[in-house]
Amino acid sequence: MDSEDLRLAVYRSFAETGRAPDPSGLAEQLASDRPAVTRGLRELADARHLVLDEAGRIVMAHPFSAAPLGFAVMGRQTLWWGGCAWDSFALPHLLPGEGEVLVATRCPACGQPHAWNVGTEQPPDGSQVAHLLVPAPRMWDDVLRTCANQRLFCSEDCVSAWLRTTGSPRGYVMDLPTLWRLAAHWYDGRMDRGYIRREPAHAADYLRSVGLTGPFWGS
Ligand SMILES: [Zn+2]
Ligand SMILES: [Zn+2]
Numbered sequence: 001m002d003s004e005d006l007r008l009a010v011y012r013s014f015a016e017t018g019r020a021p022d023p024s025g026l027a028e029q030l031a032s033d034r035p036a037v038t039r040g041l042r043e044l045a046d047a048r049h050l051v052l053d054e055a056g057r058i059v060m061a062h063p064f065s066a067a068p069l070g071f072a073v074m075g076r077q078t079l080w081w082g083g084c085a086w087d088s089f090a091l092p093h094l095l096p097g098e099g100e101v102l103v104a105t106r107c108p109a110c111g112q113p114h115a116w117n118v119g120t121e122q123p124p125d126g127s128q129v130a131h132l133l134v135p136a137p138r139m140w141d142d143v144l145r146t147c148a149n150q151r152l153f154c155s156e157d158c159v160s161a162w163l164r165t166t167g168s169p170r171g172y173v174m175d176l177p178t179l180w181r182l183a184a185h186w187y188d189g190r191m192d193r194g195y196i197r198r199e200p201a202h203a204a205d206y207l208r209s210v211g212l213t214g215p216f217w218g219s
Contacts, residue, residue: 001032004193006040007049007061011191014064015095018080020057048197051143059144063087063094063187069148074102084150085130089183092119094191108151109158109165116176123180128152130179131159133171136207137218152179172216181210 009029013021021029023037030037041058044050051060059067063083071082073091075098082088088103095101100119107114107128116124133149140146149171153159156173163170174182186206189195198206204219213219 001030001036001040003040003043004195005030006037007044007195008191008193010041010044010050010058010061011064014061014066014080015191016078018078020059020061020064020066023056048140060147062190063090063183065147067144069144070108070151071103071105074104084147085152085179086132086150086183086186087147089118089180090187093184094187105152107154107158109153109162112154112158114152114154118180120184123177126176128154128176129156129159130174130176131162131171132174132216133168135171135216135218172212174212178211182207182212 006026009026010021013019023034023041026032027034027037038056041050041052041056045052049061050058053059057066059065060083063086065081065083065087068081069083071085071088073080073082073088075095080091082091082103082105085105088105092098092101100117102115103118104113104115106112114126114128116126118124130150130152134141134146138146153162159170159173162168204217207213207217208219
């Protein structure tokens with residue numbers, strides 16, 4: 001089985017239905033069999049294209065998620081789990097024709113609900129801030145925990161309150177325009193055939209271009 005066919009089938013399922021495809025469906029769609037799909041998914045996970053759970057089920061194909069991580073994203077016909085703050089803001093950029101999506105979450109500190117219309121033209125309005133807990137060089141150590149801790153808060157005060165309550169070290173705080181610029185092109189190409197993961201040097205250039213530098217970002 002062609003690994004790129006498999007990767008694209010997973011991404012298209014997430015984009016079109018909001019859900020991860022099941023292995024039997026993938027085998028049928030790709031005229032293959034379950035063991036080949038299982039092997040193929042494992043290879044894609046090893047190359048960090050996907051995240052699998054212990055049973056080999058697809059949990060994430062960034063920025064898509066099959067698991068709730070604090071965000072819901074509503075399109076015209078489709079509902080997605082938004083992954084983290086970064087991933088939720090990235091979704092409209094990977095879904096041409098969708099226009100603006102509604103991104104909704106709760107402040108992890110105080111429970112206040114927040115929602116934004118997020119599109120591809122300009123950052124959404126709002127004075128809320130994103131807090132990313134895990135520094136970039138460690139983001140893949142436990143990527144589910146990393147995404148679960150990339151959240152949007154009412155304010156800096158709510159970030160501080162949450163850090164105190166959870167006993168967490170401060171990560172990185174950014175405003176909504178910065179989060180939107182980070183998300184806008186980070187996942188470029190993932191829906192296209194022949195996608196190759198960004199080299200670390202290229203990733204550093206991209207981060208610098210949106211104003212993110214320093215030890216947290218690995219530079
Ligand atoms: Zn709050
Ligand atoms: Zn994420």
